[in-house]
Amino acid sequence: MRQVVMHGPGNVQVEQRQDPKIIEPTDAIIRLSATCICGSDLWPYRGAEPVDHQVMGHEYVGVVEQIGDDVHTVEVGDFVVGSFWASDNTCEICRAGYQAYCVHRVLMGTIGTQAERARVPLADGTLVATPGMPDPSLIPSLMAASDVLGTGWFAAVAAEAGPGKTVAVVGDGAVGLLGVLAAKQLGAERIIAVSRHADRQALAREFGATDIVEERGDAGVARVKDLTDGLGAHSVIEAVGTQEAMMQAIRSTRPGGHVGFVGVSHDVAIPGDELFMAGVHLHGGPAPVRRFLPELVQLIWDRKIDPGKVFDLTLPLDRAAEGYRAMDERTAVKVLLTV
Amino acid sequence: MRQVVMHGPGNVQVEQRQDPKIIEPTDAIIRLSATCICGSDLWPYRGAEPVDHQVMGHEYVGVVEQIGDDVHTVEVGDFVVGSFWASDNTCEICRAGYQAYCVHRVLMGTIGTQAERARVPLADGTLVATPGMPDPSLIPSLMAASDVLGTGWFAAVAAEAGPGKTVAVVGDGAVGLLGVLAAKQLGAERIIAVSRHADRQALAREFGATDIVEERGDAGVARVKDLTDGLGAHSVIEAVGTQEAMMQAIRSTRPGGHVGFVGVSHDVAIPGDELFMAGVHLHGGPAPVRRFLPELVQLIWDRKIDPGKVFDLTLPLDRAAEGYRAMDERTAVKVLLTV
Numbered sequence: 001m002r003q004v005v006m007h008g009p010g011n012v013q014v015e016q017r018q019d020p021k022i023i024e025p026t027d028a029i030i031r032l033s034a035t036c037i038c039g040s041d042l043w044p045y046r047g048a049e050p051v052d053h054q055v056m057g058h059e060y061v062g063v064v065e066q067i068g069d070d071v072h073t074v075e076v077g078d079f080v081v082g083s084f085w086a087s088d089n090t091c092e093i094c095r096a097g098y099q100a101y102c103v104h105r106v107l108m109g110t111i112g113t114q115a116e117r118a119r120v121p122l123a124d125g126t127l128v129a130t131p132g133m134p135d136p137s138l139i140p141s142l143m144a145a146s147d148v149l150g151t152g153w154f155a156a157v158a159a160e161a162g163p164g165k166t167v168a169v170v171g172d173g174a175v176g177l178l179g180v181l182a183a184k185q186l187g188a189e190r191i192i193a194v195s196r197h198a199d200r201q202a203l204a205r206e207f208g209a210t211d212i213v214e215e216r217g218d219a220g221v222a223r224v225k226d227l228t229d230g231l232g233a234h235s236v237i238e239a240v241g242t243q244e245a246m247m248q249a250i251r252s253t254r255p256g257g258h259v260g261f262v263g264v265s266h267d268v269a270i271p272g273d274e275l276f277m278a279g280v281h282l283h284g285g286p287a288p289v290r291r292f293l294p295e296l297v298q299l300i301w302d303r304k305i306d307p308g309k310v311f312d313l314t315l316p317l318d319r320a321a322e323g324y325r326a327m328d329e330r331t332a333v334k335v336l337l338t339v
Numbered sequence: 340m341r342q343v344v345m346h347g348p349g350n351v352q353v354e355q356r357q358d359p360k361i362i363e364p365t366d367a368i369i370r371l372s373a374t375c376i377c378g379s380d381l382w383p384y385r386g387a388e389p390v391d392h393q394v395m396g397h398e399y400v401g402v403v404e405q406i407g408d409d410v411h412t413v414e415v416g417d418f419v420v421g422s423f424w425a426s427d428n429t430c431e432i433c434r435a436g437y438q439a440y441c442v443h444r445v446l447m448g449t450i451g452t453q454a455e456r457a458r459v460p461l462a463d464g465t466l467v468a469t470p471g472m473p474d475p476s477l478i479p480s481l482m483a484a485s486d487v488l489g490t491g492w493f494a495a496v497a498a499e500a501g502p503g504k505t506v507a508v509v510g511d512g513a514v515g516l517l518g519v520l521a522a523k524q525l526g527a528e529r530i531i532a533v534s535r536h537a538d539r540q541a542l543a544r545e546f547g548a549t550d551i552v553e554e555r556g557d558a559g560v561a562r563v564k565d566l567t568d569g570l571g572a573h574s575v576i577e578a579v580g581t582q583e584a585m586m587q588a589i590r591s592t593r594p595g596g597h598v599g600f601v602g603v604s605h606d607v608a609i610p611g612d613e614l615f616m617a618g619v620h621l622h623g624g625p626a627p628v629r630r631f632l633p634e635l636v637q638l639i640w641d642r643k644i645d646p647g648k649v650f651d652l653t654l655p656l657d658r659a660a661e662g663y664r665a666m667d668e669r670t671a672v673k674v675l676l677t678v
Contacts, residue, residue: 092570093594101594101618103570231431231442246611255432255440255624265611272585272607276600276624279440285594285618 004056004114004320004337009047010328012056012321020111020119025070028123030080032062032339034143035114036311037323039173039334040264045324048266055112056320058084059146061139062339064127065117073124079134080127081142081297082120083150083289084108089125099125099290114320116339128293131301140308140336141300144178148334149296149307150289151262152178152239156186157292158260158283159235163187168213168224170249171239172200174310174334175262177207179237181307184208185299188235192227194220194248200333203309217244224252232257238284243268255279262287311336343395343453343659343676348386349667351395351660359450359458364409367462369419371401371678373482374453375650376662377423378512378673379603384663387605394451395659397423398485400478401678403466404456412463418473419466420481420636421459422489422628423447428464438464438629453659455678467632470640479647479675480639483517487673488635488646489628490601491517491578495525496631497599497622498574502526507552507563509588510578511539513649513673514601516546518576520646523547524638527574531566533559533587539672542648556583563591571596577623582607594618601626650675 003017020029036059044051064078074080087094087102094102106121120126134142141149152175161167161183169179172195183191184207192211193204201212213223224233232254238245241263249259250270261284275282299305313332315323316339323335342356359368375398383390403417413419426433426441433441445460459465473481480488491514500506500522508518511534522530523546531550532543540551552562563572571593577584580602588598589609600623614621638644652671654662655678662674 092568096595098595098618229431241611241615243611256435256437256627261615265615268611268615270609270611270614272580272582272604272609275609275621276604276607279437279624280622282614282621283619285615288595 001116002317003112004317006044006051006054006056008051009045012045012324014318014320020117022066022068023119024121025068026122026124027068028064028071028074028120028127029066029117030060030062030120031065031117032060032113032115034139034339035060035317035337036143037327037335037337038147039175041324042328043264043266045328057112057114058107058109059143060108060113060118061142061146067123071123074127074129078129080129081145081293082126082128083293084147085286086121086126087290088122089290094125097291098288100286100288114317114337126290128297130297138300140311141306142297143336144307144310145293145296145300147289148174148310149178150292151175151287153182153292153296154287154289155179155237155239155260155262155284156182158258159237160258161186161188161235164189165234166190166192166228167235167237168192168194168233168252169237169239170194170245170252171263172197172204173239176237176239177203177310177333178307179239180204180209181207181305185305192224192233206309217248218251220248221251228254234258235260239263241265241268246270250275250278250280253278253280257281258283260284310334314338340455341656342451343656345383345390345393345395347390348384351663353657353659359456361405361407362458363460364407365461365463366407367403367410367413367459367466368405368456369399369401369459370404370456371399371452371454373478373678374399374656374676375482376666376674376676377486378514380663381667382603382605384667396451396453397446397448398482399447399452399457400481400485406462410462413466413468417468419468420484420632421465421467422632423486424625425460425465426629427461428629433464436630437627439625439627453656453676455656465629467636469636477639479650480645481636482675483646483649484632484635484639486628487513487649488517489631490514490626492521492631492635493626493628494518494576494578494599494601494623495521497597498576499597500525500527500574503528504573505529505531505567506574506576507531507533507572507591508576508578509533509584509591510602511536511543512578515576515578516542516649516672517646518578519543519548520546520644524644531563531572545648556587557590559587560590567593573597574599578602580604580607585609589614589617589619592617592619596620597622599623649673653677
């Protein structure tokens with residue numbers, strides 16, 4: 001089968017590799033309908049994380065082709081969505097809603113889903129079947145549920161977005177934009193998107209943003225304070241992963257407010273004295289997307305949300321390298337790869 | 340009147356100073372019945388914070404002697420307890436339960452309550468009157484409510500201690516010990532106190548600790564994991580303020596669990612990548628003690644809790660210097676000063 005391999009920074013190739021096989025009786029093999037490139041894939045692409053002939057991709061939707069003997073909740077032929085962490089969904093941590101920390105978790109990125117087929121460990125816990133075979137127009141949104149929507153949703157939940165709340169979103173990538181969508185769905189009264197790009201601002205507004213702030217860093221903080229009687233937002237989503245974004249998020253939050261951070265943290269150190277004096281709640285990390293998947297799949301199936309709009313470039317898997325380049329150069333927000 | 344003044348590190352004196360006067364119509368003047376020395380007073384005492392002829396003390400109970408024209412909820416003759424932040428208790432931040440960040444807040448430490456009398460700004464919002472004149476045996480516990488109990492309580496609430504939860508407490512000072520008491524009151528199933536001092540361990544057990552861990556740092560983390568099926572505690576209270584204690588707290592918490600941190604942060608930097616991967620909730624800072632005061636005063640009045648036990652040394656105000664020395668040398672957990 002064909003599979004995307006990153007040979008080194010900036011060097012993405014599509015290669016012929018062995019088809020995956022069932023290893024554990026709890027595995028399933030899926031034939032991918034689509035996969036995509038994640039903002040976090042850009043860290044190794046840009047040399048900010050080590051990479052050496054690494055299979056890529058951790059987002060996936062597709063059809064179950066084969067199941068192990070111990071798989072009971074999905075069947076061959078089902079159309080399924082899963083998260084970037086395979087999880088048993090039965091351990092104490094999973095039951096508490098933190099499937100990204102399942103005691104048996106497997107990182108799908110080590111398997112690589114930018115490929116024609118993929119082995120999904122812990123299939124019963126990991127995969128959620130759609131109510132039927134989806135209309136092709138639903139594929140991008142179901143694809144988004146696999147990571148960026150689930151991550152933006154978790155960020156909004158972690159930030160306790162809800163009725164009566166003002167939510168600020170730092171980061172206008174796919175996750176930040178879907179954090180806006182999530183905040184809107186969760187009932188937020190006012191949603192401030194931090195973005196300086198007209199196209200992303202437009203999508204943010206379409207997803208529910210009521211205000212746009214173009215300034216970054218402390219100037220961005222000052223604008224959010226201006227918009228909130230000097231107090232700061234109740235809820236702030238951090239969807240970048242840099243020191244500047246994290247501090248902008250913390251400083252934009254009122255005392256007692258909530259920061260939900262999901263940008264993969266790079267070279268960030270949070271000063272204890274400032275956090276102490278800020279009085280905010282801080283929660284985040286790799287999103288337990290599985291917690292939200294059944295609800296998100298249903299919202300998409302019922303066409304109540306259209307998160308697939310974050311994909312502004314669609315390419316066949318063979319042209320994955322072009323997709324990486326487009327996201328690196330920010331000519332695309334998010335690239336869908338058809339298989 | 341007599342008032343405690345810290346001339347410089349290690350140099351505490353009791354001086355004659357002017358009696359306080361009503362400045363704002365929302366002020367009250369109280370005659371202190373007792374005051375005390377806070378663990379945070381040791382930072383300047385030890386030279387870890389600058390200090391130069393600073394009035395000291397921010398904890399207080401006493402009798403209202405005089406009120407401004409705009410004070411309506413307390414009367415001359417009332418016995419009152421207040422927090423270390425004066426707060427209006429009516430602004431949006433106060434109403435959300437974060438009185439330590441009241442938009443009109445005044446830090447009582449700048450007024451100095453290790454004194455015979457003190458001016459309390461925003462008296463209506465700040466002071467809580469007891470149901471009557473307290474029996475002298477209740478004074479230490481009411482005194483504790485002013486800060487250490489309220490702070491330990493906030494830490495336990497921030498850590499979401501409650502039924503079915505395992506709570507670990509890092510720090511065996513007065514706040515940590517009262518964090519144990521608070522966790523017990525909030526219904527925690529299991530309470531692990533981190534302490535290597537026999538007398539503090541005994542008090543922790545009396546307050547509700549079910550397990551004691553003597554190890555610090557990563558060894559302490561390993562012990563907590565051993566006690567929790569390798570997962571970590573649901574709730575962890577950090578009541579020290581050092582890098583080691585903060586990291587011990589974060590690492591002792593299971594993914595999705597809650598850290599409540601109230602140790603005044605000194606030279607702490609939280610690595611973003613580790614916090615990201617930990618998946619914990621982090622909340623803390625100066626405790627909004629006022630939020631909890633009515634409930635705490637009632638629990639004390641009804642003799643359901645006895646937080647005053649943390650005071651293991653009582654001295655007259657004139658001997659404040661001895662009290663500082665005892666706390667600095669850890670021969671006393673917490674010193675009550677009678678006025």
